Amino acid sequence: MRLLYFLLCCFLVVGAAPALHAQNQQQRDTTLIVYSGQLTGAYSRGGVSRALLSTSHSLTFTRGQHYGLPLSGSFIYGKQDGFLKERELLLNATPYYYKGRFRAYALGGFEISNLRGITSRVQLGAGPGWAFYSDTLGREVSVSNLLIREKTNFRDGTSRLTTRNSARLKVSYSRSVVTLSSITFYQPSVLDFGDYRFSNLTTLALKLPRKFSVNFSYNYTHESRVIEGRFPDNTNVTVGVAYSTTR
Template sequence: MFFRSLLLPVCLVLWAALPARAQKPDTTLIRYSGQLAGQYSAGGVNRALFSTSHSATLLRGLHFGAPLTGSFLYGKQDGRLREREWVFNATPYYWKGRFRFYGIGGYERSNLRGINNRFQLGLGPGWAFYSDSLGREVAVSNLLIREATYFQGGTERRVSRSSTRLKVVYSYRVFSLNSTTLYQPNLANTADYRATQLTTLALRLSSRFAITGTYTYTFESRVLEGKPTDNTNVTVGVAFSTK
C-alpha cells in the first residue's frame, strides 16, 4: 500500500517534467537588421556618400548560428564617382559555453581600391571573454583564410592570411555599441597586412528603430598604383531590426 500511495505522486511529477523536456531548445530563429546611412559635405570638396548594410542571422538550437551580412557603399566627390563597394560575408559558427568555432566565406568588390573581385574562405577558433543574456559580448577569434583577389587591369593575387578579430557588443538602456576590429597579415610576409575598424553607436527610438552613427576605417598595405592605402568614413542614418 505504501508503494501504491507513492505511485500517483511520482507519475504526476514525471508527467509534469515531460513538457519541460519536450521544450528543450531545438528551434530555428531568424534575426534581421538593416541600416541606411549617408553623408554630405560642401565647400573645398563637395562629397556625397550613401551606404546600406543588412544582416540576417539564423540560429539553430543552443549551439549553431549562421550570420549572413551584406553592404553597399556609393560615393561621389565633386560630381565624380569615387567609391562604389559591395561586401558579402557568411560566418557560420558553433558555440558551447565561451568557446566558438567559425567558418567564413566572403566576397568583395571595390572601385576605390581597384578590386574587381575578391574571394575568401577560412575557419578557426574563438573565445568569448564575456557574454550575457542581453547579447553583450567581448570576444576574440583567429581564423586562417585563403584569399584570391582580381584587380582592375587584369592582375591577380592569391595569399594565405591570419585573421584576428576583436568584437565588442554593449548596450545600456536605449544606447548600444557594436565594434569589430580586424587585423589580417599575410602569413608569408607580415609587412603585407590589412586592418579594418567598424564601430556603430545606436540610439534606440523603439524596439525596432534606431538612429545610428557609424565610423569605418580600412587600411591595406598593398594596393594598385595610384589607389589610396586607407579610407575613413563617418555616416549617420537609421536602422531597423527584429528580435
C-alpha cells in the first residue's frame, strides 16, 4: 500500500507540472543518445567480513519522432566470510515504436542469479504501452503490458519454460538538481497465477557538477517459486556515484 501511495503521489506531482502539455518535440532526422552509469562498493572486516561491488549502466537511442532503443545492464558481486553470495547479472533490451501517447514494445532479456540459484534465464516478448505524460526532460508516467516467453535453468539441474504477462508502471520526475524514478513490474504466469514475480527499483539522484550525481537506490524483488535453499525475497539499498550525459 505504501508503494502504491508513493507512485500515486509521483503521478500527481508530474500531472501538476507546468509543462504538462510538453510532448517530445524531437526532429524527424535527429538521433539522440543518452548514457548513464553507476558504481557502488562496500568492504568490511571484523565480526562479519563482506565485500560488495555493484554497477549498472543504461544507454538509450532515440531516432526521429517514433523509434527508441533502451539498453540496460547491471552486475552485483558479493562475498561474505570468503564465500560467494551474490553474482547477479541482468541485461535488457526494449526497443519500441511510439506515436503520440501510444507505445509498442519488444523485449529481450538475459539473467544470472546466484542468490536465486539461476544459471541462466532468457526472456523474449512484445506488447503495447501507453504514456500518460512524457516530455523532453525525461519526465514520464507510463504503463505497458507485454506477453513474454521465458526459459529458466536452475543450479539444481531443473528448468522451467513458461509464458508470463508482464505489467510495468514507470514514473520519472525531475526538478532542478533532483531526479526521482521508479519502475515496478508484476509478472504472473498466464497458466498459474501462483507463479509470479514482483519487483521495484526506485532511484533518487542529486545532481553534481560535470554530469555526475549521487544516487540513492532501493531495489526489491520477490519470486514466488525458487529452488530449495534459496530465499524468495531480496532487497538492496545502495548509495553511489553516477555519470550521465544530458538530453
